[in-house]
Amino acid sequence: MKTNTPKTTTRAVRCSAALAVGGLLLTACGSSGGSGSGQEGTASFEGRGPISYVAGKDTTGTVQPTIDRWNKLHPKEKVTFIQLPTDADAQRQQMIQNAETKADAYTVLSLDVVWTSEFAAHQWIDKLPEQQFRLSKMLRPAVETAKYRGGLYAVPASSDGGMLYYRTDLLKKAGISEPPATWAQMTADCAKVTKPAEAKGMSCYAGQFQKYEGLTVNFSEAVNSAGGTVTDASGKPDVDTPEAKKGLDFLVGSVKDGTIPKEAITYQEEDGRQAFQSGKLLFLRNWPYVYALAAKSGIAGKYAVAPLPGLNGPGSSSRGGHNMAVSSYAKNKATALDFIKFMTSEETTATFLKDASLAPPYASLYDDPTLIKQYPYLPVLKQSILHAVPRPRVVQYGDVTSAVQQEAYAALTGTKSSAQALKDLQQDLQKSTAQ
Amino acid sequence: MAKTEIPPEAVIDDDRTRPRSTPVKRARRARRQSGATAGSGRMAALLVSPTLLVLSIVVLYPTLMALNESLYGPKGLDPKTGFISPTEPFVGLKNYADIFGAAADRFWNAFWNTTFFAVVTVGLETVIGVAMALIMHKAFRGRALVRAGILVPWAVPTAISGLLWRWIFNSDGIANALIGHQVLWTTEGFHAKVAVIVAEVWKTAPFIGLLVLAGLQVIPKEVYEAARIDGSGALRQFWHITLPLVKPALLVAMLFRCMDALRMFDLPYILIGAQKNSVETLSMLAQNEASNVRFGPASAYAVLLFLYVFLVALAFVRLLGADLVGDGDGRPKNGRRWRMPLARRTEVTA
Numbered sequence: 001m002k003t004n005t006p007k008t009t010t011r012a013v014r015c016s017a018a019l020a021v022g023g024l025l026l027t028a029c030g031s032s033g034g035s036g037s038g039q040e041g042t043a044s045f046e047g048r049g050p051i052s053y054v055a056g057k058d059t060t061g062t063v064q065p066t067i068d069r070w071n072k073l074h075p076k077e078k079v080t081f082i083q084l085p086t087d088a089d090a091q092r093q094q095m096i097q098n099a100e101t102k103a104d105a106y107t108v109l110s111l112d113v114v115w116t117s118e119f120a121a122h123q124w125i126d127k128l129p130e131q132q133f134r135l136s137k138m139l140r141p142a143v144e145t146a147k148y149r150g151g152l153y154a155v156p157a158s159s160d161g162g163m164l165y166y167r168t169d170l171l172k173k174a175g176i177s178e179p180p181a182t183w184a185q186m187t188a189d190c191a192k193v194t195k196p197a198e199a200k201g202m203s204c205y206a207g208q209f210q211k212y213e214g215l216t217v218n219f220s221e222a223v224n225s226a227g228g229t230v231t232d233a234s235g236k237p238d239v240d241t242p243e244a245k246k247g248l249d250f251l252v253g254s255v256k257d258g259t260i261p262k263e264a265i266t267y268q269e270e271d272g273r274q275a276f277q278s279g280k281l282l283f284l285r286n287w288p289y290v291y292a293l294a295a296k297s298g299i300a301g302k303y304a305v306a307p308l309p310g311l312n313g314p315g316s317s318s319r320g321g322h323n324m325a326v327s328s329y330a331k332n333k334a335t336a337l338d339f340i341k342f343m344t345s346e347e348t349t350a351t352f353l354k355d356a357s358l359a360p361p362y363a364s365l366y367d368d369p370t371l372i373k374q375y376p377y378l379p380v381l382k383q384s385i386l387h388a389v390p391r392p393r394v395v396q397y398g399d400v401t402s403a404v405q406q407e408a409y410a411a412l413t414g415t416k417s418s419a420q421a422l423k424d425l426q427q428d429l430q431k432s433t434a435q
Numbered sequence: 436m437a438k439t440e441i442p443p444e445a446v447i448d449d450d451r452t453r454p455r456s457t458p459v460k461r462a463r464r465a466r467r468q469s470g471a472t473a474g475s476g477r478m479a480a481l482l483v484s485p486t487l488l489v490l491s492i493v494v495l496y497p498t499l500m501a502l503n504e505s506l507y508g509p510k511g512l513d514p515k516t517g518f519i520s521p522t523e524p525f526v527g528l529k530n531y532a533d534i535f536g537a538a539a540d541r542f543w544n545a546f547w548n549t550t551f552f553a554v555v556t557v558g559l560e561t562v563i564g565v566a567m568a569l570i571m572h573k574a575f576r577g578r579a580l581v582r583a584g585i586l587v588p589w590a591v592p593t594a595i596s597g598l599l600w601r602w603i604f605n606s607d608g609i610a611n612a613l614i615g616h617q618v619l620w621t622t623e624g625f626h627a628k629v630a631v632i633v634a635e636v637w638k639t640a641p642f643i644g645l646l647v648l649a650g651l652q653v654i655p656k657e658v659y660e661a662a663r664i665d666g667s668g669a670l671r672q673f674w675h676i677t678l679p680l681v682k683p684a685l686l687v688a689m690l691f692r693c694m695d696a697l698r699m700f701d702l703p704y705i706l707i708g709a710q711k712n713s714v715e716t717l718s719m720l721a722q723n724e725a726s727n728v729r730f731g732p733a734s735a736y737a738v739l740l741f742l743y744v745f746l747v748a749l750a751f752v753r754l755l756g757a758d759l760v761g762d763g764d765g766r767p768k769n770g771r772r773w774r775m776p777l778a779r780r781t782e783v784t785a
């Protein structure tokens with residue numbers, strides 16, 4: 001089916017060549033090659049038998065039991081769980097390496113929502129038969145992340161949105177009953193709260209501002225929440241606007257005046273969570289996973305979640321989550337398709353919600369009263385996901401995110417003015433989305 | 436079977452043990468010897484050829500393939516189908532032109548970072564490593580424990596030590612607690628460079644210590660005794676005996692460290708993070724290109740790095756006379772049997 005040019009056969013060698021010469025510790029490898037089967041329509045999903053499921057490390061311990069359940073029901077179509085590192089970049093690199101060597105080791109891939117375009121454009125994943133999945137029951141924005149040029153290349157398995165965690169006890173003490181809806185309200189609340197003795201040494205707000213993917217998320221949220229865009233609906237960059245500047249100015253100004261503590265520019269998700277749990281932060285922007293963990297910490301019962309604040313009202317979150325796709329080079333694709341249906345079923349995603357506080361793609365689960373009782377953040381999360389703005393959906397996402405990180409970080413650390421940073425970012429983005 | 440009673444050595448030795456031989460016999464022997472040399476030469480070639488074959492497969496071929504790969508550009512996106520084209524276009528030297536043209540700022544920044552790290556870390560490691568070796572060499576109670584202790588950092592994988600030091604250099608970490616002042620080590624700036632250097636020196640000074648210790652142990656005691664009788668002090672002994680005598684081992688250790696430091700990747704990547712201008716090295720540039728599925732430009736960076744490392748190694752061998760092969764006095768100083776290309780041995784004065 002696929003023709004191997006001589007170039008393809010030497011791919012592994014060439015790859016190791018680059019590594020040997022540079023002496024690098026790379027995991028991503030590959031090169032050109034003729035994968036030119038040009039799947040115009042949907043690939044055929046044939047063959048049954050053992051397959052593998054590849055995802056990041058399962059920190060919650062809920063994935064393996066679910067797979068065991070499948071294996072019990074399908075002894076002849078056993079699924080092996082291959083765990084990749086926690087770090088998303090490392091996951092992406094290993095999956096790319098597998099695809100570039102056309103290995104059939106990986107069957108079902110758990111992709112971060114922003115990778116769909118890249119994997120689909122390289123034809124590393126197969127186009128899926130849309131009508132076989134219950135997409136209409138899922139949240140529309142989540143389904144959108146699984147599409148490339150109108151075709152379905154993955155199925156949403158979990159969705160994610162940023163939320164504002166806040167300390168209910170301290171706000172109450174300061175006589176504030178409602179969580180802030182705007183940035184101005186948030187800073188005003190901070191000014192009131194930081195007066196009493198027990199709030200001494202507390203900082204107001206933090207997100208994820210280290211130079212990594214989290215910064216892209218936080219920057220996009222700030223820009224979107226001020227009414228700006230990073231890329232417009234057609235994927236063209238449009239970030240050098242007054243609205244975007246207001247968003248970035250909020251972050252830069254907050255770092256300058258101490259609303260965001262100085263050390264927050266070294267924060268990733270976990271650093272911020274720890275600061276919030278140890279009572280150093282009044283407000284924290286983070287993902288739903290924090291909710292379950294904070295409940296076991298010293299601030300149990302003293303916090304709640306609200307939608308992210310914005311410039312003139314509630315802001316918008318960046319969309320996160322994972323989608324499941326079938327590797328183009330895998331065997332037993334019929335089993336793979338069934339396994340994806342099983343993993344993305346309402347029943348399975350409900351278990352993931354209960355055991356790992358992973359946000360499900362199904363709308364109905366967010367409205368289930370018993371679940372809401374157990375997870376009071378569900379309505380907030382649903383709003384967050386529905387109003388979430390996707391990060392740029394481009395093939396060269398790697399270049400786009402590093403350009404965003406470069407400029408946003410320069411502005412946050414004060415080496416560039418926010419106007420200059422946005423101007424440079426617009427130029428960089430135009431270059432990397434030009435092709 | 437009875438003929439084998441004569442030991443083979445006796446037959447071979449027969450010619451040599453004869454004190455005087457006629458010119459004819461000598462000529463015949465010479466002929467026989469030259470014949471034997473040619474034969475053993477063939478034999479040597481035969482015996483070495485598997486090694487050469489393996490070397491050309493694992494070293495030469497990949498190097499040439501990387502050179503070739505660096506002449507190809509990234510695959511393009513077909514706007515009609517939305518798919519990435521299956522082949523890479525041949526672009527000649529464009530990747531190199533881009534590195535020195537459009538991406539020159541980033542390249543030279545990485546180049547200077549790489550060089551700075553190599554010079555500073557190897558310099559510090561040499562001083563600290565020699566000190567460690569001297570301590571490990573001293574006979575005292577619990578020496579084995581000290582030796583083991585000194586070697587622990589070297590045994591820790593770099594990626595793990597990167598994580599370890601990131602924890603130490605955290606905004607609430609031990610480093611800040613010790614200096615009583617909050618430095619955000621993992622942000623941009625000179626302090627990020629300092630963090631990398633501290634972690635790197637901690638990790639690899641023991642390596643130099645280990646090699647120098649091996650050098651120290653072959654220095655005969657008599658030399659020191661003689662020096663003591665001549666009335667020279669400890670410092671003088673170190674400067675005029677120890678240092679010159681461990682120089683060959685020290686130079687080899689420094690060369691290895693230099694080559695390692697020039698390819699530094701994991702420590703700045705894990706400790707400080709990707710795409711931090713203040714600590715970005717050449718290896719990180721290549722990795723960055725490769726992770727964005729642009730293997731041509733990645734190979735171009737790797738080739739440039741290879742040339743740089745090669746030149747530095749060459750300079751070590753030619754200018755400083757690092758004895759890599761260890762045939763200076765017929766006694767190998769280390770087990771490695773590989774020879775740097777063009778490495779004509781210059782005199783290492785002991």
